[in-house]
Ligand code: HEM
Ligand SMILES: [Cu+2]
């Protein structure tokens with residue numbers, strides 16, 4: 001193919017580490033930076049989780065002080081949400097969106113560089129709060145006042161770090177939207193775009209809508225603390241619950257920010273390994289849009305016990321229940337995609353199937369949590385902890401693992417070790433359930449969340465959960481090893497990589513050259529997965 | 535592939551997944567009253583909440599079994615290794631309408647009883663007795679409106695000693711570890727108790743699972759809740775909203791008594807009140823103050839300043855040789871009564887009686903090697919309090 005030699009000819013990467021990585025404006029290199037950074041954060045946040053599970057291994061306080069325990073739960077969540085899951089999805093967006101829509105790069109490459117390089121600084125600052133006087137923030141990732149205002153010297157550093165993360169996310173989102181709306185190759189109509197691109201487009205709008213809201217909430221906390229305002233201080237005429245409304249107006253869309261791109265990845269993988277087009281492509285797009293819309297009008301389901309008026313409780317219950325309809329449509333469509341396909345079960349597919357089953361279990365517990373009278377019991381217990389770890393770990397994180405195995409050959413030019421990949425999946429799927437399933441029972445039995453010590457009646461399941469946690473944590477070292485090995489060498493990957501894969505990214509060689517689609521590809525139904533089926 | 539084949543495999547998968555689900559529920563005793571499920575509780579509301587929980591759970595289980603059975607049937611049958619050839623279909627309007635409509639109907643079916651139960655739960659009208667609950671870092675205060683009874687309730691001393699990091703006390707040897715308090719909230723059965731719930735410092739959440747609900751305690755605002763307990767008994771719960779260092783250590787113990795026992799309890803409380811007043815007025819001997827002081831110190835102060843008075847550097851200063859415990863009495867009184875801004879030292883004036891504070895002060899000024907010889911009388915504290 002002439003285009004390939006042409007590209008090879010131009011494939012000179014910038015020389016020197018500084019030029020190549022620090023000043024990079026190349027979407028693939030920036031994508032790699034995001035992914036490596038996210039992986040590092042995954043292990044830092046994971047180490048904190050290990051401390052939490054070690055303290056909870058047995059009743060009694062064996063290892064840490066309660067204050068430090070609270071710092072661990074708080075920083076663990078902030079690091080995982082803002083440092084691991086979100087940047088990992090941005091890494092995927094950077095790598096794959098231009099390749100999937102036939103664009104030469106992201107629309108705003110310099111901003112792309114900037115939005116990444118904010119992150120290491122923000123997280124260095126956030127993690128450094130652990131070593132400050134009074135320790136890191138310990139009021140939970142939800143930052144509820146008045147408690148969060150009791151944070152020591154680290155308060156302002158943590159708040160500033162969150163502001164920086166917000167700026168980074170907003171810039172990333174602008175870039176994604178600008179790229180998708182302006183840089184599609186001729187013929188790549190909106191309804192031909194791969195679902196991963198669609199879900200990221202919608203996610204980016206969610207980000208732009210809600211990150212400023214978080215910034216507002218954080219700014220109000222700062223002025224309450226330092227400039228004598230009383231937004232959240234009842235003694236000054238404010239209301240602590242106001243913060244919760246603002247936070248969750250950000251927070252609920254935020255959880256969808258962490259799952260919609262995951263839906264996108266899964267919707268790419270299942271058709272490939274079922275060798276059958278995605279079932280109900282348009283309804284998938286509509287379901288994503290409706291989930292995004294609903295995510296703005298259900299926020300107070302996180303606050304059923306704060307003392308809302310009855311009418312508000314009923315409304316938020318019904319609105320929340322409605323989310324399970326488009327979510328159900330997605331699950332049914334994935335299964336219908338498998339139905340009468342010709343399936344094989346390579347590692348990406350295994351993680352995708354694990355996702356479908358375990359995310360659905362998280363969806364069920366979500367539906368249960370929507371029932372207000374029952375939530376009066378479930379709220380702030382380990383049942384909620386189990387719920388959001390099913391949707392976030394076996395949901396978002398499993399999708400990230402699936403996506404990594406799926407596109408790794410495209411990124412590195414080598415096949416990863418399939419046998420080890422399968423081991424990684426099976427160990428992960430077993431231990432993650434040992435880790436999180438018992439937490440449902442703990443919550444129902446009455447164990448509150450965010451406590452450093454508990455009554456001996458909860459001992460057995462906590463120990464089980466901790467064992468699952470340690471094993472799950474160790475298993476993830478395999479992931480690093482497999483990815484590392486694959487980057488260093490291995491069986492050469494073809495451009496197509498997977499027999500059933502369809503889409504523009506599979507038309508460029510593996511590894512994808514430094515510059516791709518400098519001249520737009522020709523697009524017709526033979527190269528895109530979603531032709532003119534309408 | 536033949537049609538019957540699909541049906542057969544589908545049934546087999548359904549059966550297999552049902553067995554697995556059953557095992558997951560039965561093995562930990564979830565369905566057999568082992569305490570690993572939501573409690574049915576002891577009120578009509580808590581039973582209604584439990585029923586809702588079980589209905590929605592069963593609905594989810596049935597849907598889950600069907601959906602996963604379909605998925606695993608496909609995984610079993612439609613494999614390349616079995617020679618499956620991929621079909622070409624990409625959508626089916628009929629199927630999509632069906633699997634949108636059925637969930638909507640199920641949701642409506644669930645929404646109705648949920649809303650009805652919710653309306654009942656939120657009916658706070660006409661309580662027989664009103665109790666105000668205030669959350670503090672890290673204890674609860676109960677005010678019986680109309681009865682002039684008011685007391686604090688904090689973690690019991692034996693739990694409090696065992697819960698310290700590195701305490702080396704086996705929690706299983708402590709009765710109701712972390713779920714026991716010094717003073718229980720007491721209510722009569724059969725009466726509608728109205729609660730007014732608020733907080734003094736940060737947000738807490740008052741939760742006794744046997745009553746079927748929790749309600750946040752928000753500083754500056756008053757939330758309402760109610761209960762009518764059917765059975766005499768002791769019901770335990772915990773603070774459910776993260777409220778800082780001691781969040782795991784501010785349990786709730788509610789005792790429901792028969793009406794007669796409750797009346798007797800009221801009388802007892804009121805006479806205890808007179809005793810407290812008498813305690814403040816009389817002059818105490820040094821031995822009395824030291825004995826009471828040691829007990830108060832152990833319960834209230836040792837958590838941070840340690841039983842041996844050596845503190846825990848850097849956050850918790852030693853009492854031994856401390857300039858405050860050995861210096862001006864009024865400054866000492868001030869810091870104990872009003873706390874110390876920006877540190878973990880809280881204000882004890884609201885939570886301890888005058889006699890308790892006087893005893894604790896006397897004790898710390900004359901123990902751990904401190905030898906001021908000062909005696910501080912409850913009346914001095916009372917004067918400080920009113921001045
Ligand atoms: C069927 C869809 C879902 C429903 C109906 C649902 C419902 C709920 C409800 C009612 C709560 C509040 C529980 C409480 O605090 O008492 C909750 C908490 C939570 N959900 Fe979901 N959820 C769904 C899916 C998801 C997804 C997809 C994610 C993220 C990927 C997610 C992440 C979370 C998180 C992080 C929390 C806890 C936040 C915290 O308090 O720290 N949920 N969910
Ligand atoms: Cu939510």
Ligand SMILES: [Cu+2]
Nearest residue numbers: 773775777781
């Ligand atoms: Cu608390």
